Amino acid sequence: xxxxxxxxxxxxxxxxxxxxxxxxxxxxxxxxxxxxxxxxxxxxxxxxxxxxxxxxxxxxxxxxxxxxxxxxxxxxxxxxxxxxxxxxxxxxxxxxxxxxxxxxxxxxxxxxxxxxxxxxxxxxxxxxxxxxxxxxxxxxxxxxxxxxxxxxxxxxxxxxxxxxxxxxxxxxxxxxxxxxxxxxxxxxxxxxxxxxxxxxxxxxxxxxxxxxxxxxxxxxxxx
Amino acid sequence: xxxxxxxxxxxxxxxxxxxxxxxxxxxxxxxxxxxxxxxxxxxxxxxxxxxxxxxxxxxxxxxxxxxxxxxxxxxxxxxxxxxxxxxxxxxxxxxxxxxxxxxxxxxxxxxxxxxxxxxxxxxxxxxxxxxxxxxxxxxxxxxxxxxxxxxxxxxxxxxxxxxxxxxxxxxxxxxxxxxxxxxxxxxxxxxxxxxxxxxxxxxxxxxxxxxxxxxxxxxxxxx
Amino acid sequence: xxxxxxxxxxxxxxxxxxxxxxxxxxxxxxxxxxxxxxxxxxxxxxxxxxxxxxxxxxxxxxxxxxxxxxxxxxxxxxxxxxxxxxxxxxxxxxxxxxxxxxxxxxxxxxxxxxxxxxxxxxxxxxxxxxxxxxxxxxxxxxxxxxxxxxxxxxxxxxxxxxxxxxxxxxxxxxxxxxxxxxxxxxxxxxxxxxxxxxxxxxxxxxxxxxxxxxxxxxxxxxx
Numbered sequence: 001x002x003x004x005x006x007x008x009x010x011x012x013x014x015x016x017x018x019x020x021x022x023x024x025x026x027x028x029x030x031x032x033x034x035x036x037x038x039x040x041x042x043x044x045x046x047x048x049x050x051x052x053x054x055x056x057x058x059x060x061x062x063x064x065x066x067x068x069x070x071x072x073x074x075x076x077x078x079x080x081x082x083x084x085x086x087x088x089x090x091x092x093x094x095x096x097x098x099x100x101x102x103x104x105x106x107x108x109x110x111x112x113x114x115x116x117x118x119x120x121x122x123x124x125x126x127x128x129x130x131x132x133x134x135x136x137x138x139x140x141x142x143x144x145x146x147x148x149x150x151x152x153x154x155x156x157x158x159x160x161x162x163x164x165x166x167x168x169x170x171x172x173x174x175x176x177x178x179x180x181x182x183x184x185x186x187x188x189x190x191x192x193x194x195x196x197x198x199x200x201x202x203x204x205x206x207x208x209x210x211x212x213x214x215x216x217x218x219x220x221x222x223x
Numbered sequence: 224x225x226x227x228x229x230x231x232x233x234x235x236x237x238x239x240x241x242x243x244x245x246x247x248x249x250x251x252x253x254x255x256x257x258x259x260x261x262x263x264x265x266x267x268x269x270x271x272x273x274x275x276x277x278x279x280x281x282x283x284x285x286x287x288x289x290x291x292x293x294x295x296x297x298x299x300x301x302x303x304x305x306x307x308x309x310x311x312x313x314x315x316x317x318x319x320x321x322x323x324x325x326x327x328x329x330x331x332x333x334x335x336x337x338x339x340x341x342x343x344x345x346x347x348x349x350x351x352x353x354x355x356x357x358x359x360x361x362x363x364x365x366x367x368x369x370x371x372x373x374x375x376x377x378x379x380x381x382x383x384x385x386x387x388x389x390x391x392x393x394x395x396x397x398x399x400x401x402x403x404x405x406x407x408x409x410x411x412x413x414x415x416x417x418x419x420x421x422x423x424x425x426x427x428x429x430x431x432x433x434x435x436x437x438x439x440x441x442x443x444x445x446x
Numbered sequence: 447x448x449x450x451x452x453x454x455x456x457x458x459x460x461x462x463x464x465x466x467x468x469x470x471x472x473x474x475x476x477x478x479x480x481x482x483x484x485x486x487x488x489x490x491x492x493x494x495x496x497x498x499x500x501x502x503x504x505x506x507x508x509x510x511x512x513x514x515x516x517x518x519x520x521x522x523x524x525x526x527x528x529x530x531x532x533x534x535x536x537x538x539x540x541x542x543x544x545x546x547x548x549x550x551x552x553x554x555x556x557x558x559x560x561x562x563x564x565x566x567x568x569x570x571x572x573x574x575x576x577x578x579x580x581x582x583x584x585x586x587x588x589x590x591x592x593x594x595x596x597x598x599x600x601x602x603x604x605x606x607x608x609x610x611x612x613x614x615x616x617x618x619x620x621x622x623x624x625x626x627x628x629x630x631x632x633x634x635x636x637x638x639x640x641x642x643x644x645x646x647x648x649x650x651x652x653x654x655x656x657x658x659x660x661x662x663x664x665x666x667x668x669x
Contacts, residue, residue: 015463017238019268019286024429028422032433045465046494046510048269048286048308063465063494063512064269064532066286066308071422085494085512085534086287088308088339093422116534116565119339119357134565134583137357137374151583151600154374154392169600170618172393199474199517199539206470210478240461242491242509247652251645255656271492271509271531287492289509289531294645309510311531311562316645342562342580360580360597377597377615395616 016045016211023051023070028093033073042204053077060203062087062116072096072105072122081112082200089114091122097142099125109145113196127163131193136167148185148193155179239268239434246274246293251316256296265427276300283426285310285339295319295328295345304335305423312337314345320365322348332368336419350386354416359390371408371416378402462491462657469497469516474539479519488650499523506649508533508562518542518551518568527558528646535560537568543588545571555591559642573609577639582613594631594639601625 020043022032033052037043041055044063051069055061055077062085069075072091076099077083091105099107105122111129114120118132121139126132130143133151141155144163149155153167157174161167165182166189173179185193243266245255256275260266264278267286274292278284278300285308292298295314299322300306314328322330328345334352337343341355344362349355353366357374364378367386372378376390380397384390388405389412396402408416466489468478479498483489487501490509497515501507501523508531515521518537522545523529537551545553551568557575560566564578567585572578576589579597587601590609595601599613603620607613611628612635619625631639 014467015465017240017463019238021237022433024426024433026422026425026429028425044494046269046287046492048267063514064287064309064492064510068285068308070426085514085536086309086510086532090308090339093418116536116567117340117563121339121357134567134585135358135581139357139374151585151602152375152598156374156392169602169620170393170616174392195539199472202472202474203470203516206472210468210470240463242461244460245656247649247656249645249648249652251648269492269510271490287510287532291509291531293649309532313531313562316641340563344562344580358581362580362597375598379597379615393616397615 018043018045018047018049020047020049023073026070029071029073035067035069040204040208042207044207051075056081056110058201058204059083060200060207066090069105074104075106075108075122076104077108078110078112078128080110080197080201081108081114082197082203083114084116084118084200086117087114088119089121090119091124092140095123095140097123097125111197113193113200115151115196129193129197131189131196133169141173146185146190148189150189241266241268241270241272243270243272246296249293252294252296258290258292263427263431265430267430274298279304279333281424281427282306283423283430289313292328297327298329298331298345299327300331301333301335301351303333303420303424304331304337305420305426306337307339307341307423309340310337311342312344313342314347315363318346318363320346320348334420336416336423338374338419352416352420354412354419356392364396369408369413371412373412464489464491464493464495466493466495469519472516475517475519481513481515486650486654488653490653497521502527502556504647504650505529506646506653512536515551520550521552521554521568522550523554524556524558524574526556526643526647527554527560528643528649529560530562530564530646532563533560534565535567536565537570538586541569541586543569543571557643559639559646561597561642575639575643577635577642579615587619592631592636594635596635 035049035053037055038057041059046063049067052074056079060082064086067089071093096103108126109128114132117135119137125142127145129146131148136153139156142160146164149167150169152170155173159179166185258272258276260278261280264282269286272290275297279302283305287309290312319326331349332351340358342360348365350368352369354371359376362379365383369387372390373392375393378396382402389408481495481499483501484503487505492509495513498520502525506528510532513535517539542549554572555574563581565583571588573591575592577594582599585602588606592610595613596615598616601619605625612631
């Protein structure tokens with residue numbers, strides 16, 4: 001069985017397909033704009049990126065990720081961040097956060113991790129080195145540098161989470177009081193987040209080397 | 224970097240691929256039936272629709288949506304509803320709800336929103352204008368007109384939720400008593416749900432205009 | 447409308463695309479290894495399998511499933527198990543469980559169900575006949591034979607769950623004390639899990655018959 005793709009399995013096994021396109025023109029968003037993606041980004045097979053999305057150097061995007069700037073817009077994803085399997089980025093129309101004197105629906109800084117199955121929904125500001133855990137949701141919130149949001153938590157209702165705070169597993173942070181009472185990230189979680197960064201920052205180059213050589217698509221090697 | 228698809232990124236960037244097919248014939252479901260999809264439906268790239276699924280006019284289906292009527296069947300999705308990124312519709316065999324003197328595994332009415340990452344699992348009746356929030360689950364339930372289910376909630380165990388009730392974030396509504404004690408949808412949530420409807424009802428036409436012009440698939444423009 | 451794929455819908459409707467490939471070579475994982483997949487496995491359209499993943503006989507893999515052994519590795523998925531829509535399997539580097547005197551990042555036994563939207567994150571040992579419910583997470587845990595994990599639960603922090611225990615909906619089992627205090631699986635849940643097994647064990651053959659005949663890919667019938 002080893003190293004065999006399964007003799008009984010038909011159809012192509014190495015489809016490298018993504019959809020990267022402009023947002024549609026709507027009454028609330030008439031300009032149709034394309035994503036801009038740095039050359040050193042890795043987009044996995046089965047990624048979907050629409051509209052004015054700016055993805056910077058050495059970002060890793062996992063499979064089944066939807067980055068859909070067709071309502072709230074624009075989105076920024078900073079250097080060395082990773083957006084893991086099944087993550088969804090989307091935003092509400094006409095609502096913004098501000099960063100560097102510009103308006104964004106979603107601004108994600110550098111060295112941020114969005115772990116498997118999490119949702120970041122604009123308006124949202126995610127500062128550098130934030131860790132967003134499995135299946136958690138951040139919607140209408142401002143999250144300070146180095147914050148660690150554990151699995152299944154929800155951060156919402158316009159709260160501002162101060163830098164380096166820890167949102168416990170399954171917590172619902174929906175008032176400023178709850179946000180203000182959060183304690184600091186424990187050292188083991190902080191180390192875990194840094195380890196996840198180290199691993200994921202290797203992926204853009206290593207996956208590009210692996211798949212770029214093949215340059216296949218839809219099962220057909222083309223070079 | 225603007226408006227460039229990333230010079231270092233290889234392979235097609237505009238793959239419009241979906242899988243729309245019949246259910247397989249099984250002991251519990253011997254008839255293999257195709258979906259029927261109105262001409263004015265928009266199916267995003269990376270959608271999967273299997274079996275006797277009836278999708279009506281002006282429905283928007285997001286990327287990475289699985290509508291899989293291979294066990295519980297049939298499914299109905301009414302006019303102007305939206306099924307957002309990563310939503311899963313599936314049903315248990317041999318269990319049904321009734322609507323208009325017909326049996327369904329899943330019946331979703333008109334103007335319904337299934338938000339990012341939610342699961343609707345039959346047997347399930349979702350009446351008109353229901354809002355199903357991020358990552359929530361409805362499984363074996365009957366949900367009245369205009370109900371608002373907030374993020375991460377679970378509605379299950381055969382409960383019937385009366386019209387216009389509000390299911391709070393993360394709530395588990397698994398007894399009829401809990402369902403009966405729910406209060407009404409707050410006005411701001413009701414307005415939010417209506418706004419989401421307005422936005423999503425523009426997508427079938429606007430996306431079809433955007434992508435229909437191109438008629439590309441797997442990176443190859445064909446017309 | 448019946449049996450029509452939607453006259454207004456352009457582009458291919460029957461794309462059977464998957465990505466099955468080796469992991470990239472990294473500092474923490476220099477060997478690039480291919481998945482090995484039994485001939486009697488069914489991989490749905492839109493599945494992503496990377497690295498040293500060993501998938502045994504009669505396993506059903508649903509759409510939008512990511513099985514990504516590019517960090518923690520290897521993964522084992524035993525006979526007759528099913529990995530439903532949107533499930534994510536991934537593992538932490540350098541952390542293992544042991545089974546049959548071998549080390550694995552993830553070992554999933556026989557007759558296991560990973561239901562819609564669940565996450566299994568290594569290091570993880572999932573023994574035979576375990577049921578993992580909708581949107582639940584198992585991360586760094588050892589789960590005994592016949593355990594039933596209900597929807598939205600989290601099992602983590604190195605706990606060992608004894609055979610045939612029931613993890614309630616939404617529960618967070620993050621200490622060994624909590625794991626030890628779990629009661630046994632109620633009879634109706636046990637029957638439900640067995641019914642889900644019976645249904646899903648029909649899918650590999652029935653889907654292969656349905657789609658294998660067609661052998662189409664990217665909308666082009668090839669035989």
